[in-house]
Amino acid sequence: MQRQLILVSALTLALLASCSGKTSGDSSASGDSVKFVTTQDGSAMEIKSELFDTPAAKEFLATGKNSYVGNADAVTAGKKLFQMYSCTQCHGGDAGGQTGPSLHGPDFKYAKDATNKGMFETIWHGTNGGMGAKGKGLMDPSDPSNGLMPDDVLKIQAWVRSHNEKLTGNE
Numbered sequence: 223m224q225r226q227l228i229l230v231s232a233l234t235l236a237l238l239a240s241c242s243g244k245t246s247g248d249s250s251a252s253g254d255s256v257k258f259v260t261t262q263d264g265s266a267m268e269i270k271s272e273l274f275d276t277p278a279a280k281e282f283l284a285t286g287k288n289s290y291v292g293n294a295d296a297v298t299a300g301k302k303l304f305q306m307y308s309c310t311q312c313h314g315g316d317a318g319g320q321t322g323p324s325l326h327g328p329d330f331k332y333a334k335d336a337t338n339k340g341m342f343e344t345i346w347h348g349t350n351g352g353m354g355a356k357g358k359g360l361m362d363p364s365d366p367s368n369g370l371m372p373d374d375v376l377k378i379q380a381w382v383r384s385h386n387e388k389l390t391g392n393e
């Protein structure tokens with residue numbers, strides 16, 4: 223009887239070990255990451271995975287979800303970045319629109335901007351209609367170190383989304 227118990231516990235342990243091993247293997251596999259496309263023509267765009275250097279950015283790369291939406295600290299940081307990177311000049315101090323469109327939604331010029339992955343792509347790589355690329359290495363051809371990191375874009379997005387509680391972009 224006791225031998226049977228030991229056998230059962232050993233089997234359970236082995237099962238647990240193989241399960242957890244599988245999960246960690248899956249999440250670290252590079253094949254699991256989001257496939258980005260440009261807003262200009264939908265063609266594939268490569269963003270170096272090492273630029274995703276925070277837990278939120280890594281989660282976004284793996285799932286397309288922005289965990290900063292609804293996070294008060296990220297919203298405050300995003301508001302600052304929105305000013306620092308002159309987004310206010312074209313989109314207005316509250317992102318409600320100026321020479322550039324309102325970013326509050328739910329209607330967007332590019333329908334995919336209702337999702338966080340879609341809006342990320344628009345900010346990162348720009349559009350053909352007057353919105354320049356803001357991603358690191360793309361914003362300023364003369365200085366590859368210039369531009370927003372993925373984590374910055376996610377914080378800006380958290381601030382932008384804070385103006386419309388019905389649209390988290392993670393739906």
Ligand code: HEC
Pocket residue numbers: 304307308309310311312313321322323324325329330331332333335341344345349350351352353354356378
């Ligand atoms: C020089 C002016 C200018 C600046 C600076 C600027 N934008 Fe824009 N943005 C535009 C214009 C114009 C459009 C409309 C583009 C189009 O019609 O293709 C736009 C479009 C967008 C869109 C898509 C909106 C939609 O309806 O689909 C997003 C998102 C956006 N901008 C975010 C930002 C963010 C974030 C920043 C700062 C990092 C920024 N923009 C800086 C001019 C600007």
